Amino acid sequence: MFAIEINDIKKEIADRVLFEIPHVTANRGERIGIVGRNGLGKTTLLEIMAGVTTPDQGFVTRNGTAGYLPQILPEDAKLSGGEKTRKAVQRILAEQPNLLFADEPTSNLDVDSVKHLERQWKRYAGTLFVISHDRMFLDAICTTIWELDQAQITVYPGNYSAYETQKVRERESAEAGYERYQTKKRQLEDAKSHHEKTAHGLRTPNKRFTAKEIRSAKPGKGVQEKKQHKAVKAIEQRIDRLDKVDKPYQQKAIKITLPESSQMKQGNTVIRANKLSAQAGKRTLFSDVTFSLKSGGKIALIGKNASGKTTFLRQIMNANEAITRGDKVKIGYFDQQLKQVDLTKTLWENIKEVSIHDDQMNRDCLGSLQFVPDDLPKSTTVLSGGERVKLALAMILLSDANVLILDEPTNYLDINAMKALEELIAGYSGTVLFVSHDRTFVRRVATHILALENGEITLFEGSYADWENSKKTSISRGEEDNLLIEMEMSAIAAKLMEPRLTASEKAELEQRYQEIVAKRK
Incomplete structure (x- = not known):
């Protein structure tokens, strides 16, 4: 018996057909990732399947109880976004629904929390439908991918990597x-x-x-x-x-090269921190942080939720006395407030206001972020949240800034837009310091890692994969050290049982035993 069956459903918004799906089913126990560009109706489809929204025509048959995790959770001043998500997930899993529908459950979670969610949902016995832009998350949990495109669903067996291979x-x-x-x-x-x-x-x-x-x-x-x-x-x-065959669309690689007047010599220091510290109330976020960032690097700032990443970026922006910038440094800053987008102007007017490049480069950059010529004269007030994010990113990339600081640029972007941003940053000749919890994005973009852990910020010169391997190596060494300690403790405990020990020998062994216990702790 199917876990869910969709029959002839259709949904329109204004005069546009979002989707028209004749028939599709999912089996019990499947974990299905729903992918597609922003604005195609993924959330609406999920709501219809969960019974939250009704279609204009057709019907959905659900076999069993349903749990729904929306993208936007109720406000709670006491909880952060990540805490709200974790609490909502635990509540739904406690209900033990037969079908679970989740819309962008990873968007407010740090990497450790996402990995924990992966472990939980791998053990989930019901049928799961999830919308997510986190490709590693989709790889870890999905057994099937549904692609929503051109108002239809196409089913691909396997996880996200298998889907990409088929595409x-x-x-x-x-x-x-x-x-x-x-x-x-x-x-x-x-x-x-x-x-x-x-x-x-x-x-x-x-x-x-x-x-x-x-x-x-x-x-x-x-x-x-x-x-x-x-x-x-x-x-x-x-x-x-002849059956006419249209030329398949192929995104051309774009290299955004700063003019010579804005360029910094490769290897020059752009930002130096010397004994930088910060607090949140009475809590110390980090202290005595010292490092330097070189020009041309793509540096990922990683750390748990509420560890102080945004505070650290603001310290740089606010010219904290412990921060030194290079003489030619000009910073472009992106945050979720999108303050650089002027809502009284059109999309193209916003670009022209800041861009130091020619119109062809402006159009190429916008095109890579999925804007079409008809979008250029649009008022920014009619753009969706994701479209405003892409416009703000294009404005920063095309400006005269030579050091970009990007705080969570991948939030609200679909997977195709994230891939485009990866290519744009890779082809950008300046320096980029960014925060993102999307592991695939960090893995593909970062040349260096700034890790904020346990109140310390450490610069690692290498990719995210190299950093992860170094962490595994240090963990392995720690486990090996623990094993040696356990063996020595066992050996001392055995000696202490020997009846011929003198009082001084016994006291010496007991002192050594306490030293090893302290070392293990």
Whole structure:
């Protein structure tokens, strides 16, 4: 029996059809990730499946109880976003629903909390439907991916990586199909051109011939010319009958290069911290932090929720006396308030206001973030939250700033937009310091890691994968040290049981035992 069955559902907003799905099912125990660009109706579809919203037509059959975790949770001044999410997850799991529907459950969670959620939902025995932009999370828990695109659902078996692999194959197949179409069309057009030239040659007399020779040749040439025109007509019909194949869209790589006047020499120090400290009330967030960041680096600031990451970024922005900036440093700052977006202007006017690049680069950058030409004259007041985030990021990337500080730039972005931002940052010639809990984004972008842990900030020169491996190595060494300590404690305990020990030997062994216990603690 199916866990859920969708039959002929349709949903419209204003004059636009969000989706029209004839039939799709999910089996019991499946864990399904729903993916697709912002604005296509993923949340609406999830709400319809959960029974929170009704479709304009059609129906959904659910076999069992349903639990729904919305993206926007009720306000609670006592709890942070991450705490609210964790509390809501525990409440729903305690209800033990047969079907669980979750909308962006990882958006307010730090990495450790996301990993904990992965472990919980792997043990969940019911059927799970989740919308998430966290690709590693989808990889860890999903058994199936539903892609919402062009108002339809396409089902892909496997996790997100398997889905991406299949999409690559589809794109390669589409490109091969386009090439076959173009090759066949060129062949027919060349044949058509040949027959047209032959017909033209028959119609135009050779200047060396006399008038009598031309008159005597006309009847035969006329028949041949008609044959050529008939062949041209037949080829035109064959061209018309070809199944037209559109060229698959391919995003071109964009490199945003700062002008020489804004460039800093590779390896120069852009930001230096010397004994930087900060508190939240009576709680010390970090203290005596010392490091320097070099130009051209892409540095990820990572740490748990409420560890002080945003406070640290504001210390840099507010020119704390423990922070020194390079002489040519000009900072561009992105936060969730999107203060740089002027809501009285159009999208294009906002870009032109700050960009130091030509119009082609401006359009390329906007295009990579999924804006189309029709979006350029739009008032920013009609843009969605995700679209305003993308506009704010484009404005910062195209400005004259040579050091970008980005606080959670991946929130509210769909996966395609995050991939585009990864490419833009990789092709940006300045320095980028950013905070993101999205592990895939950090893994693909960061060249250095600033880790905020236990009140300390440590600069690691290497990628996120290298940093994770170093953590595993240190944990392994710690486990090895613990094993050696346990062995020594066991050996001392055995010696203490020996009856021939003198009082001084026993006292010495007991003192050593207490030293090892203290070391283990």
